[in-house]
Amino acid sequence: xxxxxILLVLIFVxxxxxxxxxxxxxxxxxxxxxxxxxxxxxxxxxxxPFMLALAFYAGIxxxxxxxQVIGPRVxxxxxxxxxxxxxxxxxxxxxxxxxxxxxxxxxxxxxxxxTSAIILAQYFMITFRRGTFTFPRExxxxxxxxxxxAILISPIVFYILHWIAQATYPNLxxxxxxx
Amino acid sequence: MKxxxxxxxxxxxxxxxxxxxxxPDKTRGVQGQVYQLLSPFLTSGSGxxxxxxxxxxGLKSLEELERDNNALQTENRQLKATNQALRxxxxxxxxxxxxxxxxxxxxxxxxxxxxxxxxxSTWWHTVTINRGKEDKIEGDMxxxxxxxxxxxxxxxxxNISIVLLVSDENCKVAASVEGTREQGIVSGERVTGGxxxxxxxxxxxxxxxxxxxxxxxxxxxxxxxxxxxxxxxxKSFRTRELDGQAQLTPAVDLSHLEDxxxxxxxx
Numbered sequence: 253x254x255x256x257x258i259l260l261v262l263i264f265v266x267x268x269x270x271x272x273x274x275x276x277x278x279x280x281x282x283x284x285x286x287x288x289x290x291x292x293x294x295x296x297x298x299x300x301p302f303m304l305a306l307a308f309y310a311g312i313x314x315x316x317x318x319x320q321v322i323g324p325r326v327x328x329x330x331x332x333x334x335x336x337x338x339x340x341x342x343x344x345x346x347x348x349x350x351x352x353x354x355x356x357x358x359x360x361x362x363x364x365x366x367t368s369a370i371i372l373a374q375y376f377m378i379t380f381r382r383g384t385f386t387f388p389r390e391x392x393x394x395x396x397x398x399x400x401x402a403i404l405i406s407p408i409v410f411y412i413l414h415w416i417a418q419a420t421y422p423n424l425x426x427x428x429x430x431x
Numbered sequence: 432m433k434x435x436x437x438x439x440x441x442x443x444x445x446x447x448x449x450x451x452x453x454x455p456d457k458t459r460g461v462q463g464q465v466y467q468l469l470s471p472f473l474t475s476g477s478g479x480x481x482x483x484x485x486x487x488x489g490l491k492s493l494e495e496l497e498r499d500n501n502a503l504q505t506e507n508r509q510l511k512a513t514n515q516a517l518r519x520x521x522x523x524x525x526x527x528x529x530x531x532x533x534x535x536x537x538x539x540x541x542x543x544x545x546x547x548x549x550x551x552s553t554w555w556h557t558v559t560i561n562r563g564k565e566d567k568i569e570g571d572m573x574x575x576x577x578x579x580x581x582x583x584x585x586x587x588x589x590n591i592s593i594v595l596l597v598s599d600e601n602c603k604v605a606a607s608v609e610g611t612r613e614q615g616i617v618s619g620e621r622v623t624g625g626x627x628x629x630x631x632x633x634x635x636x637x638x639x640x641x642x643x644x645x646x647x648x649x650x651x652x653x654x655x656x657x658x659x660x661x662x663x664x665x666k667s668f669r670t671r672e673l674d675g676q677a678q679l680t681p682a683v684d685l686s687h688l689e690d691x692x693x694x695x696x697x698x
Contacts, residue, residue: 272476273551281623282553300433301439313465318551320557321586322585330451375554378554382600382601
């Protein structure tokens with residue numbers, strides 16, 4: 253429970269931090285996303301109901317901070333990010349046996365893929381709303397680059413989170429193996 | 432599947448069903464409350480970010496200093512030359528300002544605001560300002576700088592507001608072009624690769640033949656933006672199957688915005 257609370261606080265802090273991390277102009281203005289990494293780590297170690305709670309929390313934060321209400325129209329309804337996070341976190345949880353066996357690289361790659369999947373889904377949704385289905389090179393970079401960055405930084409983020417989990421979460425899957 | 436998991440899934444499904452059916456007003460309300468909750472963190476984060484940026488920009492290598500010195504010397508020579516010319520212009524400007532009584536002609540009530548956060552998402556172009564309902568800010572109010580149009584407010588909470596930038600595809604502005612009878616709709620691009628976002632002026636006539644450098648202003652049609660606010664300058668013009676389209680360079684440097692004004696009404 254303590255670890256779950258820590259994850260909630262970390263997600264909040266990461267969400268605030270994302271506001272102040274500038275886009276990377278040399279990568280077609282790609283953004284750095286930290287929240288998905290925390291959610292995906294949580295998905296690997298927490299039980300299913302807690303994983304859903306984490307997805308709900310991160311999703312509602314993301315939605316309320318990004319959703320645009322233009323006049324009488326909501327571009328993407330509140331709740332879509334929750335659904336996305338829940339599905340992707342569910343996939344990550346399905347790979348837990350690998351995590352328990354110490355195969356972290358799969359989760360690092362998957363964290364990147366899932367981060368890009370969130371941005372791709374957002375792009376699909378706004379494209380569906382606004383029309384004109386276009387996929388210029390910049391789009392692929394803006395979708396792919398955050399995923400690549402997530403793959404690169406996920407080992408560090410996962411290591412730190414795992415260290416916290418070992419100290420605060422008695423039910424950590426595969427604890428005996430890690431110890 | 433465990434019973435607790437099934438219950439959690441059902442609860443999440445019910446909440447999602449509720450959220451998907453929220454109308455724009457309620458969505459705005461929820462959004463405003465979350466922003467209100469975040470506002471102290473965003474405000475203090477903005478302060479910390481400014482301090483970090485100041486320290487970072489203060490640290491320069493010898494090479495950079497030398498380059499800066501050379502650039503400043505060149506700039507100094509240019510400024511000396513233009514200074515003399517400006518003395519003559521100053522006299523004329525004073526005369527014209529007096530004649531036009533510029534201050535009295537300014538019909539807008541402006542609320543100064545500071546940008547405390549930029550958009551953290553990939554697909555939306557917004558900034559957050561430190562003014563809200565307490566300062567009589569409402570949704571759909573134009574946001575400007577002395578250089579031109581910045582955008583409009585969307586979600587407003589007690590002391591924080593979201594500004595949809597003119598570079599966002601969703602921000603549509605009725606516009607006219609100086610020296611012509613052409614009118615069109617300005618909107619941003621969905622995807623911007625470079626630092627400076629470009630704007631598109633759509634629905635022009637095919638014969639418009641706009642020239643680079645021609646300025647585009649708000650036309651006042653639509654009711655959100657008052658007429659006469661500078662939007663940008665024409666960069667290029669092309670004809671499409673049904674209409675003409677001009678690409679505009681925004682008048683305001685949207686990537687380095689710090690202070691803006693919200694137009695709350697007329698004087």
